[in-house]
Amino acid sequence: MNIESIKKDFPFFAEHPRFAYLDSAATSQTPQAVLDAMQEYYTSFRSNIHRGLYQMGEEASERYENARASVARFVGAQPEEIIFTSGATASSNMLVRMLEESKRTDLFPAQKGPTFFKEEDEIVTTVMEHHASLIPLQELAKRKGSALKLIPLTETQMLDYAAAESLITEKTTIVACVLASNVTGSVNDVRRLADIAHARGALMIVDATEAVGHIAVDVNTLGADFLYFSGHKMLGPTGIGVLYARKDLLENMNPSIFGGGIVEKVSEESSTWTTSPKRFEAGTPNIAGAIGLGAAVEYLETIGTETIHAHTRELTVYALEKLGQIPGMHIFAAVAETNAGIVSFTVDGIHPHDLAQIAGKEHVALRAGHHCAALYMRALGVPATARASFYLYNTTSDIDALVEAIKKAQAIFAK
Amino acid sequence: MDEELYKENILDHYRNPxxxxxxxxxxVRGGGVNQTCGDELEFFVKFDEEGKVAQATFLGSGCAISQAGASMLTDKVKGMTLSELKLLAPGDIYSMLGIHISPGRANCALLSYRALSDGLKHHE
Structure with missing residues (x-):
């Protein structure tokens, strides 16, 4: 993997050659191939999809569906299991409402009851969740008066799978877990939770936002019934995301966002729905965004996620070693082997915001705050951390620049 | 430059608030939360018989900007009347700090001001 040649694919780095961009977990940079694909849509064949009976309309529809097929292939799914959304947050919210709108017997053939979710049903998730995953479930639990249980951490700050065994019961209908933490990079054993969930008759939701494009992700290997992610953390544009849903489930589910393009028959009183996944994409979708995401997937496939993960693993090892040598440093990160390339840390006597600001002046992009994972921060025992995240275009010299920036901050605060 | 942001008087207030x-x-007692990092701050005010601020204090932990800002604000409000407190605006806080505050740090700079404003809102 030649990083110098990879960097040349990203116009951002031509514009900012000195910049150590260590904030890909917030959003990644965009390769020229993605920009070109979107530009081509806007300049050569812009038209709405599934409607225009002219050449450009057909071209747009074909490229949009090709993007769906690329994304499906990338996560081991079938195209009809892929719904385009505006991002992971939209996917997560929409999924919860889709489940609420669906019939229980359609999702759990053995069970009775008109709606999917009943008061006595329980939801199990983890303290590691991003707010995009946690809060829609919290709100669902509040609406239904149901219990929301949280899988805690062990003493070594791993997910407590033993606790999960007893928290997930026959009453559990949904188990939700983040695949790769946006705080510590920790790659969780989602398969283990999925197996427990399925043994108890529950559905498994996976938040793969920090994982797709960073580590190999396959919905079948993970045992995911539902899985979602954003395009912009995997070299795609902003405003596009994905919701994967297992075909046999999706076929029986009802939409939660209504409008054009999703109907079969419309009468004065009610409407019936077209086939999935179109049933869940009401209105004109983000066509350019989907095409851009398709191009991002194809770009990532030329390098390979295994290769990318091997690279970010090496950077994580290097970062853990170099940061670990700084006095007053506290690191919050999974060991490199099970880390998706994210390292959080605090430095004695310097607030993460001050640290990130001084790093910014030194041309090092960090993230500081609670990273929209308040429960995880509480479990880790810190109000906020600074975070460095690595991707395919980062090098050890970016980490050297980070170390120098931290030393500079220490010098300013030691005066 | 960071040397400008982290001027000696800011760092002094941070180290010895x-x-x-x-x-x-x-x-008056009010609280504020910096939504970007979760830092919390409480601000207290006690008036004398003439209705002027006799004592102003704060509690909380946070970054150099929010802590120095709170420390400076307790000094600044001393001797002010209730109506003078109510006239304080974000611009006064930026002038008081005397450094350039980027949009990303506005929540830090204004944390103590917001805690004070919260207290004034609940004060009869």
Missing amino acids: HNKDALDVYD
Whole structure:
């Protein structure tokens, strides 16, 4: 993997050659191939999809569906299991409402009851969740008066799978877990939770936002019934995301966002729905965004996620070693082997915001705050951390620049 | 430059904050949360018989900007009347700090001001 040649694919780095961009977990940079694909849509064949009976309309529809097929292939799914959304947050919210709108017997053939979710049903998730995953479930639990249980951490700050065994019961209908933490990079054993969930008759939701494009992700290997992610953390544009849903489930589910393009028959009183996944994409979708995401997937496939993960693993090892040598440093990160390339840390006597600001002046992009994972921060025992995240275009010299920036901050605060 | 942001007086206030304490007896008490990092801050004010601020204190932890800002604000409000407190605006806080505050740090700079404003809102 030649990083110098990879960097040349990203116009951002031509514009900012000195910049150590260590904030890909917030959003990644965009390769020229993605920009070109979107530009081509806007300049050569812009038209709405599934409607225009002219050449450009057909071209747009074909490229949009090709993007769906690329994304499906990338996560081991079938195209009809892929719904385009505006991002992971939209996917997560929409999924919860889709489940609420669906019939229980359609999702759990053995069970009775008109709606999917009943008061006595329980939801199990983890303290590691991003707010995009946690809060829609919290709100669902509040609406239904149901219990929301949280899988805690062990003493070594791993997910407590033993606790999960007893928290997930026959009453559990949904188990939700983040695949790769946006705080510590920790790659969780989602398969283990999925197996427990399925043994108890529950559905498994996976938040793969920090994982797709960073580590190999396959919905079948993970045992995911539902899985979602954003395009912009995997070299795609902003405003596009994905919701994967297992075909046999999706076929029986009802939409939660209504409008054009999703109907079969419309009468004065009610409407019936077209086939999935179109049933869940009401209105004109983000066509350019989907095409851009398709191009991002194809770009990532030329390098390979295994290769990318091997690279970010090496950077994580290097970062853990170099940061670990700084006095007053506290690191919050999974060991490199099970880390998706994210390292959080605090430095004695310097607030993460001050640290990130001084790093910014030194041309090092960090993230500081609670990273929209308040429960995880509480479990880790810190109000906020600074975070460095690595991707395919980062090098050890970016980490050297980070170390120098931290030393500079220490010098300013030691005066 | 960071040297400009982290000027010596800012760092002095951060290391040795003025009036960092709770007041058992107070007239105004308010709180604020910095949504980007979760830092919390409480601000207390006690008036004298003439209706001027006799004591102003704060409690909480945070970054150099929010802590120095709170420390400086406790000094600044001393001797002010209730109506003068109510006239304080974000611009006064930026001038008081005397450094350039980027949009990303506005929540840090204004944390103590928001805590004070919260207290004034609940003060009869």
